[in-house]
Amino acid sequence: MKPLTFTIEKKLDGALGRTGIIETPHGVIHTPAFVTVGTKATVKALTPEMLADLGAQVVLANTYHLYLQPGDEFVAQAGGLHTFMNWQGPTMTDSGGFQVFSLGAAYGKEIGKVVKAVDPSMQITERSTADDGVPRLATIGNDGVSFRSHIDGSLHYITPEKSIEIQHNLGADMIFAFDECTSPVESDAYQEEALDRTHAWAKRSLERHEQLEKEKKDSQKPQALFGVIQGGRNELLRKKSAQAIADMQTQEGRSFDGFGIGGSFAKEDMATAVKWVNGVLPEDKPRHLLGIGEPEDLFMGVEQGVDLFDCVAPTRLGRNGTLHTAQGKINILNTQYQKDFTPIEHGCGCYTCTHYTRAYVAHLFRAKEMLAGTLASIHNLYFIIHLVDTMREKIADGTFFEFKKTFLENYKK
């Protein structure tokens, strides 16, 4: 039984985009697709039934978080991620690579997954990889990464092998190699050093994965492993990384089943980085743009041949009161919506918009009622999932570029 098959159905003329179908042991994913993020084995504020109803095809959980709580072996005893969280569709787990960044170099700083622009003066020209005096919860060592638990302060050492072992215990259909997500403000020298490390970790991830797959009993479902490309904003490094990860294989000939495009991006670099990478990656395996989910970025990614996206933005923005509409984002807590008895968006087919008004949702937020986050998350996820679904349809019927133009003209940031 293969862990994953990917079939391309239709290609986009004049760009790298395509539609396709990924088949996993827990069902199919029509691509391009938006993956909902359920870090701790739950998409915050939503039940799996709500997720299915709003059109989610696949859920991504996190290795680091579930390892700390409740523990990956515990999840395995509970029957694996699918059973534990009651989501029977396809699943993924991230490797913890992003936490190397968010709890490490980015810890306590105003550096996010996407930064507005790279000011050369911000660039870190020199740094040590460990004790540079900067408080952080993740420190990169030669062999892996030391994490100081954000929950109880305890120390944990995650190696590529450990990450893969955890991900096998969790049992998601698609898992990721352990990588180091770097910031665009790092120097070229550091970027190169980190990339070598990411490649070395990728190889170790692949080898450990192969070994664990071979040890599986017949009753255990196979898992697909995605390799992660890094390289920052440097064209040579990005292409080198794509080539290295694409070519990587074990002695027995196992290679990655798909690819993740990683890294923290300067906004203006994202499109070029994706284009460089997807121009090198083999066409016949799925590509996942890690952690990206703003509408304009989704258009860019789909156009440039990305098949999967995951992002916390729809749920996080939703819980914080920011809602997507065709005209752009609105903050439902603004005074003007307090007595607005229209739906969040006219014509939206989501549960929230078919049953509730802006005034009601605004009331729930002001009253700090839990249902606020639920209704907002339903709407935002529906909006983004539906947007990517529509891109897929528009590629299929040959009107992708017209759709992109119309949508982005209306959608004010």
Place this chain on the structure above:
RNA sequence: GCGUCGGUGGUAGAGUGGUCAAUUACAACAGACUGUAAAUCUGUCGGCUUCGGCCUACGAAGGUUCAAAUCCUUCCCGGCGCA
């Protein structure tokens, strides 16, 4: 009626002679959020401003003082106790 305690910015509630346009919390107003340290965080929150300040404010009116939200007097309002 007598006694007593108290009346502070939208609310609660600090402050009890200068360091007070007044701590703090909440509310309000706005902003941020892209492989979730996130149902979180940040800023503003008397008026005007050339951003140096200026003006008006701590129940009301007087007064003491170089200086009063803070001390004194009277009044108004509220709680409690006694008649």
